Amino acid sequence: MFDLFRQVLILATLVLLVVVYFHKSNTRRRSLPPGPKPLPIIGNVLEIPTERSWIKYAEWGRLYGDVIHVKALGQSLIVLNSAKAIFDLLERKGGIYADRPRVVMAGDLVGWNNSPFLGHSGPRHKEYRRLFTEVLSARKVEEWRPLQQAKVIQLAAQLMKSPDAFRAHIKSHVGNLIFEISHGHVVKDDSDALLTVAQQVDHDFAEMVVPGAFLVDVFPVLRHLPSWTGASFIQKAKRYRETLTAALEWPYQQVKDQLAAGTALPSFTTSLIERKENATEEDEFNFKWASLGFVLAGSDTSYGSLTSFVLAMSLHPEVQRKAQAEIDSVVGASRLPTFLDRPDMPYVEGLVREVYRWNPVGPIASPHRLTTEADDVYRDWTIPKGSVVIANSWGVMHNPEVYPDPFEFNPDRYILGKTSDGIRVWSDPLGPDQMVNPDPRKFAFGYGRRICPGQLLADDTVYMGIVTMLALFDIGPLTSGKPPQYTPNVISHPEHFACSMKPRSHQAQDLVMGH
């Protein structure tokens, strides 16, 4: 009798456990945001795109809604396809969505975990942000405007000499400008040792973060393989680390030497060193990373926007002519445009915004990660702790409900109307949640505690490059056949293309060559 009672009790307990288990897992499954059905164990790995993921994410958005859950080998991925969801999570709850996902090869093995952009949220990342804020505020950025203006004339001179090499000229222009602002380093030519090492590091980094490039990122346990196995990722990690160390040390040491010799030019790095009298080892570690981060994060991105602009002008002569007419009426032909002209040129302003939106340099910003002890809750859904969160900025900027006819390049979309005294009105009255044609800079520069700290500086570089090229050159048409594709990864710019670029007049040539 006692035995029977015990057996019934055990059976009942088992049944209860099974019921509770299924109830729990059902509740969980029900409460996750919708998304494509995962396969057992591997989840949605086979469906998650490794290239131009933003296009697939937008497609999923139309099928499942603006918040999507997908799973890859046990890792939850949340894709946000609307401004509302992005701002609700990454901005309003920014404190818990500020981390970056773990990247084994670039982060753990090569050392990019210490960088401002891949580094985890925490005291060091806060310190980087503080250092950037000090030198990249609106007031500080204005101090670099004379340099921006001087450098853009050098760019124009190069473009007049060899217009076919416009991509190379834009690349050196942006690289030189950023290096001078970051380290006071004046790049003499393309063989410059500091520029070369920074470019090599940039190249290595791009290679490492291509999804699936290294198996160790898919199976982190491989990182424990001993070096005698000769695994190629171990050799590569060593080589990448050595170049990275050089890029961190050389430019920083040069600034220190120049400061000691009294020859240092004003720069981000000089101001960091000068402000802290007895810098500790930890301080210096942070200064080196912040300075290198400045160079790396600033160059390729601004380059991407400016080449995208050249492509847009090659494809849209009518937009170009309208912008040039505005510049001619505000600036005239006897001087070059300045920063002071910007508020008087709403069409050019719209054109700059359209460059950010049309083919954004950061189509999915950079992945964020949720760090909480427990799952988060959004609307009726559970967002599992540790989720990687992707803001599909491209998706928002190509949603016809937010930007009607999103594939058109139309600067007029931002011009809302004129007041009675003829001054054009620029306003975003409803905020990013509801507005039609909101300022795309809200999406192009990322979000929350990871928002691009160089936004104002970048916007000056992009505006100055665009307005100067428009004032001086007739750009286009394409001479390389079909419009190019854009590169398929996190930083996206036009692949190779060629176009005509001719000075607009003799006066334009004199303005540049006379400087």
Ligand code: HEM
């Ligand atoms: C047109 C030019 C630029 C564009 C479109 C751009 C865009 C972005 C985007 C989308 C992010 C990711 C934000 C996120 O994860 O939510 C980012 C991060 C970052 N950007 Fe920029 N950026 C540009 C230029 C610059 C410049 C000139 C600097 C120089 C200081 C810079 C420094 C950084 C840094 C350090 C981060 C990492 C921030 C962090 O993780 O806390 N960027 N940028």
